[in-house]
Amino acid sequence: MNDTASATKLVIRRTIDVPIARVFEAWTNPDILKKWIGGHEVTVTNASMELREGGAYRIEFQPAQGEAVVVGGTFKEIRKPERLSFTWAWEEDDGTPVHDTLVTLDLRPDGNRTDLVLTHENFVDADSRDRHEGGWSESFEKLAALVTAA
Amino acid sequence: MVKRQPQLNAVFAALADPTRRRIVERLRGGELTAGEIAADFAISQPAISKHLKVLEKSGVLRREIDGRVHRCRLDPRPMREAALWIEKQERFWNAALDRLDDYFATTPPGAPSTPPHQTPKQRKKR
Numbered sequence: 001m002n003d004t005a006s007a008t009k010l011v012i013r014r015t016i017d018v019p020i021a022r023v024f025e026a027w028t029n030p031d032i033l034k035k036w037i038g039g040h041e042v043t044v045t046n047a048s049m050e051l052r053e054g055g056a057y058r059i060e061f062q063p064a065q066g067e068a069v070v071v072g073g074t075f076k077e078i079r080k081p082e083r084l085s086f087t088w089a090w091e092e093d094d095g096t097p098v099h100d101t102l103v104t105l106d107l108r109p110d111g112n113r114t115d116l117v118l119t120h121e122n123f124v125d126a127d128s129r130d131r132h133e134g135g136w137s138e139s140f141e142k143l144a145a146l147v148t149a150a
Numbered sequence: 151m152v153k154r155q156p157q158l159n160a161v162f163a164a165l166a167d168p169t170r171r172r173i174v175e176r177l178r179g180g181e182l183t184a185g186e187i188a189a190d191f192a193i194s195q196p197a198i199s200k201h202l203k204v205l206e207k208s209g210v211l212r213r214e215i216d217g218r219v220h221r222c223r224l225d226p227r228p229m230r231e232a233a234l235w236i237e238k239q240e241r242f243w244n245a246a247l248d249r250l251d252d253y254f255a256t257t258p259p260g261a262p263s264t265p266p267h268q269t270p271k272q273r274k275k276r
Contacts, residue, residue: 012244017251036250038246039242040249120240
């Protein structure tokens with residue numbers, strides 16, 4: 001079941017042209033993080049974090065147009081420099097986190113470069129968590145197929 | 151845009167189960183009765199009934215009760231929203247990682263993370 005689950009999450013792979021220590025720092029130093037995180041045309045107005053397992057982080061984005069948005073969560077695992085995992089939830093206007101998801105960053109050194117694997121998966125409720133499926137186990141492609149056919 | 155996300159939790163949870171995904175796939179062909187769905191699966195009627203309830207609660211499945219016959223069909227909207235949500239996350243991360251590449255390409259190793267001469271105001275304006 002685990003193979004199926006890992007093959008069916010939102011997974012993004014990249015090779016980055018700098019050593020692993022710099023990549024890890026870019027994710028864990030808020031001053032660096034705010035320079036790059038976010039989509040195009042988005043400015044990070046504030047980024048703060050308490051870098052320890054169980055510690056919280058919060059990032060405020062200002063899109064070129066429209067209202068500011070906030071994402072936040074807590075660190076689940078910090079293993080410098082190869083692994084970082086944290087919950088990820090966009091906040092409602094009143095600050096309530098909704099729709100908890102989990103982001104896991106795996107880094108592997110490749111000479112002076114770094115292989116990065118980012119996994120973004122949905123938490124699921126207790127009803128399916130006890131089934132050993134490891135969270136969000138539907139592939140994006142498959143879901144998209146279901147949706148277009150429905 | 152973020153207002154309807156609580157329902158997404160239910161949609162993702164509903165679709166996280168393989169049996170429920172197979173029910174959804176069966177229903178892609180059109181409306182079926184609960185009995186017809188149950189006949190396809192080697193599990194008990196109460197178990198199927200529980201799965202249908204989870205799907206119904208998430209909004210993925212609509213049920214009409216016609217006497218003793220329960221007619222089930224898909225409502226594509228919640229799944230479409232879930233797919234859009236994932237697509238949005240994918241775009242977000244790809245854009246962010248592009249910017250991370252740009253950051254490394256323009257910042258030498260060992261450069262201070264907050265250079266004293268550079269403030270956010272000096273960023274390029276478009």
